[in-house]
Amino acid sequence: MSSVPFIPDSAPFNPAQRAWLNGFLAGLYSSAPQSAVFEPRNVAVLYASQSGTGERLAKKVAKELKAKGHTAKLSSLDVYPVHELAVEECAVIVASTYGEGDPPDGVKGFFDSLCAEGAPRLERLEYSVLALGDSHYEHFCKFGVDLDERLQDLGAKRSIPIVTADVDVDEPFERWKAALLASLDTAAAATPPQALAAAAPVAPASLYRRENPFQAALIEKRVLTADVSSKSTLHLSFSLAGSELTYEAGDALAVIPANDPALVADVLSATGLNGEELVEVPKLGTRSLCDALTHVLQITKLSRKLIDAYAKAGNIALLIDLLLPEQQTHLDTYLYDRGVIDLLAEHPGAIASAQQLADLLPKLAPRLYSISSSPKAHAGEVHATVAVVRYRAHNRERGGVCSTLFADRTDLNGTLPVYIQHNKKFRLPMDPDAPIIMIGPGTGIAPFRGFLHERLAMGATGRNWLFFGDRSAATDFLYREELEQMLGTGHLSRLDTAFSRDQAHKIYVQDRMLEHGAEFFAWLQQGATIYVCGDASRMAKDVDAALHQLIAQHGNTDAEAYVQDLHDSKRYHRDVY
Template sequence: MSHTPVPYIPENAPFSPAQRAWLNGLLAGMFSASPVPGLPALPARASHSVAVYFASQSGTAERLAKKFAKELKTHGHQPQLACLSSIAPADLAKQTHAVIFASTYGDGEAPDSVKSFRESLLAESIVLNKLKYTVFALGDSSYEQFCRFGVELDERLAELGAQRIEARVESDVDVDPPFAAWKDVTLARLSAIDTEKAPALSGSTAVTAPASPSTEAPRYTRDNPFHAEIVARHALTNDISSKLTIHLGLQLDESVKYEAGDACGVLAENDPALVDETIAKLGFVPDAPVEVPKFGSCTLQQALSHHYQHTRLTRKIVQAFAEKTQCKTLAALLPAEQGAHLDSFLWDRGLIDLVLEYPGAIESPQELLAMLPRLAPRLYSISSSPAKHGNELNCTIAVVRYRSHNRERGGVASTMLSERIAMGERVPMYIQPNKRFRLPQESSTPIIMIGPGTGIAPFRSFLHEREALGHKGRNWLFFGERSASTDFLYEQELTSMAASGHLTRLDTAFSRDQAHKIYVQDRMIEHGSMFWSWLAEGARVYVCGDASRMARDVDQALHSLIETHGAMSADAAKEYVSQMHDDGRYHKDVY
């Protein structure tokens, strides 16, 4: 008779020996068909009502929350699934058990829908002594403020008296493997609560889960991509423009579905020339065998080509070189108060810069891989409409090329898609749904779209989708770029739609076509009265583009015009915008 393998807590898990022994005993009792010799008999698993909350920007946190809620049901618990935006902080006091999935995007920002909740939680003094909770934080380690919102949530709940069920996990962009490991331990601890006292977790140290490929791969995901043929590629910018933006067409088949507003995930490959140079300067051989966690054995060349990010530095890489070389210059960048200097140092350098400056610092290929982040897929807002373009998916891609520290450099995916893959070749890709960036269900609802540069991508999709489906809602687009003569992306399409009346208003802001720079937020203020009238009639507002500057400036302009033309105080305008978030009338797809 065969038995289900018993899961166990590995030696390198973030638990003390006593905690690990207790959890291994619990898991053995839960999964074994017969008692395990030497372990105490375990009582029946407890059943709890568990609030499962999510704060999601692109849908990943929501997906994990739903998956965990199903697991809770399987284990005999009663999950209550909700977005954090749907509750007030005081509602947490009514719960005894809570699991929170919290995303961070941009420069440490909370998802748009939960910003009001965050502000209230940080401001209010509520007693949460009865609450047992855990936080699964999602983020991108290439940003300095990695998982900041999840960290804030975890620390604030603890300050208010709540007790941790399990230490916070900080997951990088590849969430499925750390989620799978965390899920098993968290379910075990939940089942043990009130049946046998579990060893307490010391302190608030988080478990940082590295990115690694998932072993469970549904069809056409980042772990099992569709290989789409490149069927279209041309420049959208003029030859004399200072930058290159391209239109890319990928051929799908009927098995790959997407909606207007979704993103295309591209599994990029590092520049082979840079990979070869890096290996040579390190003094290693390309076919040196290495182990890639959750993937297995491969050569060093394969690892640096397909699995690891090395064109951008991270704090971890700098710290590793500082320790290996005892370099005071590098070490001086690492204290928290030197964050701005570290950011400046990281911004335009890659691994190759440190390899050249500190030869011999890295002694083995495996030591090198241990300091590198995993190579994450690149997400591009889809600029085509399934109703209009059928099985051809379009992306609008700014090709990153620049020179710094006497080296020519380029974006990993953008240069691959524009230069290193030929027409007719195939690109590994998948669809990343963005359920929070959808056209209104009511086809007559007016929409206002604000998308400078490649932020135009989802709005091209929206406009073609509404036109193909015969939607009668009014459409207003704010588009910005450097110059109308060189950088007016999709100019012919947009002006044609404006002439036909499908695009009700087209307002452009070309920053360098006049003595003083003009941006999309300036056009919003300029047309503030009409903007307010559209809002008063129920228009939805969509913003796509840079999170750190443009999206903030647009948000400030929105508050300002509501104050002015809605005759509101600053606080009232803030409440109006907050209500727009809550009502699903203010959407951002920012990065």
Template sequence: MTTDLNSSPLSAGQQARLAELLDGISEGQLFWLAGFLAGKCSGGSGRASANTVAAAITPVSAAPELTVLFGSQTGNAEELAQQLAARAADKGVSAKVVDMADYKHRQLKKEQYLAVLASTQGEGDPPDNALDFHEFLHGKKAPRLEGLRYSVLSLGDSSYEHFCKTGQDFDSKLAALGATALAERVDCDVDYEDLAEDWINRVLETIASEAGASQPAAVNPLAAEQAPVSAHSRKHPYPAVILTNQLLSGRGSDKEVRHIELSLEDSGLVYKPGDAVGVFPENNPALVNELLSTLDFDGEQTVSAVEREVSLREALAFYREITLLTPPLMKHWADLAADDALKALVADSGELRAWMEGRDLLDLIKAWPIPRLAPQELVNLLRKLPPRLYSISSSQAAVDDEVHITVAAVRYASHGRDREGVASAWLSDRMSEGDQVRIYIDPNKKFALPDDSKPVIMIGPGTGVAPFRAFLQEREEREAEGENWLFFGDRRFRSDFLYQSEWLKWRRDGLLTRLDVAFSRDQAEKRYVQHCLKENSAEVWAWLQRGASLYVCGDADRMAPDVHQALLEIASEQGGLNPEQAEEFLRQLNRDKRYQRDVY
């Protein structure tokens, strides 16, 4: 913590002793000190009564202290961290939630209890806000932690090769440094709610039992008032009516992109530019019918899928993932099929992933049928159908009780069959104006506008431009003075310049200071947004030196790394930095929340 002692009435010696006391002090200790000093000052006597001092001491000393660290790219780990902290007080545990990017590393050796919640992105990489802590923990300066009790919750997607690797890294390293697990690590797939709930309960019960806590912990007196919470959430989605479902891409485009407007009237849902909408989709009924036919089921069999009984047809249509294969599913299927060839495939992770690519449940059933497979067995094998997240392309300040999203329909052919994206094709092909979509707001504090006076550079090819439409709507409503520079890219100028008329209007009005575009198929040589960045190296560097914030949204596999490399080259060429210094420059921008990415 930082404290301004310049105007203090204390002597130099007293200031030095106070600064030494405050250095590294925990939040619980600080609250005790605040209560103690309040007692000293009460009644004008300059002295605290024994009862006052005891009242200040008792609640804090009785409450074990839990630090909850989160590393999150989209906000799920942060949301769960907040849930853990909120539940801790009821167990008599004093908990504080800290973003890994803001955590003081020297505090680690002073921790009593530690809960780590971390997601994994890309090729097993930590989320952006966890990079520094991950490096510190795996570096030479990491301290011995024999006195620490900890537990890890990992979030990931089992369809990716390095499932939950970041959380696994944290768990193994904390153990190697001497810390002791108070609850076994839990690796969560996309349907993480139940596992996370169980983990939270076990962590808090173990701490309360070990520390002998029984009384509810004191509420943090410095906590900010919470904004009103809507009754609608991921667990209780809102049935939003589709107001507009409009084709956005132009004639001749080989892509189908749609602009969709949803009503939030009377929902109580609020959002900020940078947030996302979670949409609960439905599987294609044609695929469900083909699955049922192949399995020789009529679909009316009763199964348990959502804490209640539904028909098998309903379970496959609304509640289970049927278009994506994962290694856990393949392993369970191999055990039931008792097929040597399938077992050999599952044993080779490289071959397994190659086989799964572009295939779905129907392919698996046809390749390795399981005799006498019961309907409930099938449902139990499949993971829950997760919601799909779409970046919000509107500002609530501009559109009031609406939320807009920009959806690219995914369609492709693979292994002799036509395939489609579950949510994108459902929204594009089978949902019309007046229909209802179950949604919730997924906040993203890691992708938020800076002060109105600060300049921003936005890099968003394709549908990655969606949040920047929200950014500009917001800045227009707030009459923000900061400059705005957009880099947009897509395939063709004539058919794929998404929201073209709006960008050009904002450019004429002066809200959009600069607009640079790259259309990859309009010339012989491919041209992308990273090329635009390099062509404007000097101006990009000058904006960054003036305090501009960088935002990147879109494809995580190729676009985001290519843009990152272009930024490194700009820092080297324009700033005279060597490769290590350029990387550290971008890392510092990230720490300062001036380099934010929403990639998928």
């Protein structure tokens, strides 16, 4: 049997280029025997995605299934009827968990139907679930796990066990995909000739992704808040010149951060290591411990998984007790504002080597920022609106990994590694005449600045209503001049603000919604689309409750059904975090 050549890791190519070339060589040199039995499958590739990661991974799976000769039907669960599962023979599902263990926006209706008493039996269905989540949240991958269990309850059979993936999705995704493809390969042999044709390589639209980000130059950095404000919010502009990166209003800018060198030095000091030790990092090879702690590993947050591994490594009874189920409240308090440096300082002696420390820590995840520019109005640039996170806890000054990188460690014309995270679920209406209502307190205003500039650049005539809130009008009115100018010209039809500290009792955007509930409902009746951006834990829930309240009050209708219809008709979108 002839071997298939491949591009080694040491070759002068980035990961995306190397993967593309290896795919090309595999197709070119494949010598699978044509007599082997091959049974193509009809596979429903389904996804529940909030920010676009689930959709991206589902598309990858669908592409590989087609390349192997299977028929893959791709669909989002927010438009997929539950009854269709009853006639499917094979389904693979990529399911993201959002908020407090919930399904992504728009998927709640599907899951409610699946969990209803009259849901169809699924005895003929064979399925597999990849559950996406963030282990820093209490209900890690809960929706994916619940979905997997409900499918089994309805008689469906797992083709492979569920796989859960943290924010660093690459390794678990590849593991899940490999097991999935192997389970579908009934002959464990050749791919038919027609599949080889399907496997012909297609160059990606852009090589700049998470694995190979673009080094974008920072061309503008200005503070949007007043000097006397209790916080600092930055407007950042990056040049995309030479990248061929494209985005749409509503997408996110992903930034690969780096940890503060001073914090890295403190971590090294606490372990007694000098940072020059070489460590092996999965998929990235050998590098110095200092480099790994700066550019690869997460050191500012703790998780249950990390505490568990550290407690076992040092046989630390206090931490072991903290992990008991009845201590969950105390564990949450401990995890809230501590980092790796606190663990090392409070419980020294558990780390015996540089490799042990590197193996203990999770990967440093990209930071996503809602893009606050329009590609039509700001050609060749991408903008972000970032609140700089600084606080003091346990006798240490602390800060957000990426926001302090912007504020303190990146000068104009300095470069940072970035890529675009597309968000197809947060788009302007196709009809430029359709009205929109935007609700974005604080940095939640970011995508709506992009929306307003986009609609202005394209000559859209639809009415635009913005609800914006922050602490004080005098110090925290982000993009005030731009918004007031748009209001003066009529491009911004309405601007309602809620500055919580400018009066004796606090006022928030949801309060303004209720104050103008009659007109808000009238806009809905006239076809307005609602957009919400900002904090998921409180603001988004309060806004949703206010929406239900004003619909019930001014619409004299079933608010729950009305809001569900808004979701189903793609007129209620949320970009919350």
